[in-house]
Amino acid sequence: MTTSKLAVLTLFALLGSVSCQSGGYYFYPTPQQPSPTPSPPPSPQLMVGYYKDKCAAYVDVEAIVKKHVKATDAGMQAGLVRLLFHDCFVRGCDGSVLLDTFSNDTSLTPEKFGVPNFPSLRGFEVIDAAKAEIEAACPGTVSCADIVAFAARDASNFLSGGGISFAMPAGRYDGNVSLASETLPNLPSPFTGFDQLVKVFADKGLDAFDMITLSGAHSIGRSHCSSFTRDRLPPSNTSDIDPAFAATLQASCASPNGTDNTVMQDFKTPDVLDNQYYKNVLAHKVLFTSDAALTTNFTSNNLVRAYADFVPYLWQQKFAKAMVKMAGVEIKTAANGEIRKTCRKVNSRS
Numbered sequence: 001m002t003t004s005k006l007a008v009l010t011l012f013a014l015l016g017s018v019s020c021q022s023g024g025y026y027f028y029p030t031p032q033q034p035s036p037t038p039s040p041p042p043s044p045q046l047m048v049g050y051y052k053d054k055c056a057a058y059v060d061v062e063a064i065v066k067k068h069v070k071a072t073d074a075g076m077q078a079g080l081v082r083l084l085f086h087d088c089f090v091r092g093c094d095g096s097v098l099l100d101t102f103s104n105d106t107s108l109t110p111e112k113f114g115v116p117n118f119p120s121l122r123g124f125e126v127i128d129a130a131k132a133e134i135e136a137a138c139p140g141t142v143s144c145a146d147i148v149a150f151a152a153r154d155a156s157n158f159l160s161g162g163g164i165s166f167a168m169p170a171g172r173y174d175g176n177v178s179l180a181s182e183t184l185p186n187l188p189s190p191f192t193g194f195d196q197l198v199k200v201f202a203d204k205g206l207d208a209f210d211m212i213t214l215s216g217a218h219s220i221g222r223s224h225c226s227s228f229t230r231d232r233l234p235p236s237n238t239s240d241i242d243p244a245f246a247a248t249l250q251a252s253c254a255s256p257n258g259t260d261n262t263v264m265q266d267f268k269t270p271d272v273l274d275n276q277y278y279k280n281v282l283a284h285k286v287l288f289t290s291d292a293a294l295t296t297n298f299t300s301n302n303l304v305r306a307y308a309d310f311v312p313y314l315w316q317q318k319f320a321k322a323m324v325k326m327a328g329v330e331i332k333t334a335a336n337g338e339i340r341k342t343c344r345k346v347n348s349r350s
């Protein structure tokens with residue numbers, strides 16, 4: 001079968017999955033393709049427009065978040081998209097990544113200082129500013145976890161020039177535990193191969209399709225050189241990276257004083273959230289082993305081709321759905337969460 005025929009078949013499978021995303025033959029399990037875990041049941045407590053009638057006087061909570069996200073630059077907006085991912089994969093989407101201390105106990109290190117988060121994770125101040133304005137207008141009502149989810153949605157919208165546009169259900173409660181020791185076991189490393197990536201996402205109720213689709217977020221933002229030089233650049237000989245691309249990265253990462261420099265993830269359209277990422281994957285011009293891994297599985301490779309070859313709308317639509325799904329991971333309720341007064345610390349129990 002020719003490559004283009006395969007891509008067409010993949011596209012049909014994709015379109016067919018609009019109403020049945022994790023069913024059908026598309027991700028039919030094979031020995032190299034672990035079976036995706038079933039999606040978790042939709043969180044009954046999350047709903048679109050949740051805050052419409054929650055404040056004493058009408059406050060447009062989502063508009064306040066949007067205003068603060070709009071006021072930031074493309075780099076910070078990329079950081080906000082990543083912030084949701086890192087929040088949701090550790091203890092669920094509960095704002096635990098925002099806490100400055102473990103709980104009321106300052107002796108343990110919180111998530112934000114875990115290896116995958118520090119010093120690279122950004123966007124905290126944007127969440128703080130939105131929370132402060134919302135709290136002043138509507139105290140004790142809007143969770144930090146929801147602000148993170150709205151901010152990631154808005155950042156995706158701005159960075160895609162409006163192409164990615166979706167409603168974000170809300171009603172999350174904030175957690176009150178945050179541990180750096182839980183970051184490495186729950187967040188995928190850039191040195192990860194395909195099967196392990198599938199497993200890490202499956203552990204959160206997300207399937208291989210979601211993982212490949214959400215990886216398209218690597219068409220924005222930056223990376224520190226330490227995240228890819230060891231396994232992707234010469235003298236490593238295990239990497240399939242394009243030699244000319246590797247040379248430009250080596251030049252950008254050269255650091256006589258040992259600084260961990262940063263480079264843009266998408267060399268072509270670094271500030272646009274689009275399907276260019278999938279073109280870069282196919283051209284072997286991506287930073288991480290985990291990015292390159294998407295071509296090492298037959299089915300995944302076909303999906304990458306479909307996302308790269310067809311109108312950006314196809315990927316944008318799937319990305320929006322996958323973001324909502326990710327933002328529903330392990331939601332807390334009033335029974336096991338709270339609405340924090342400030343996003344950096346838990347409410348006092350006195």
Ligand code: HEM
Nearest residue numbers: 078079082085120188189190214217221222223224227290
């Ligand atoms: C598939 C597994 C993934 C791995 C292994 C991974 C790994 C990484 C790493 C190592 C960085 C660079 C950090 C640094 O050194 O500065 C990064 C950046 C980024 N990632 Fe991922 N990531 C994954 C999935 C995702 C997902 C699901 C999203 C969101 C939907 C995402 C969004 C981003 C964004 C936007 C950036 C740039 C952040 C900034 O500029 O501040 N990533 N990722």
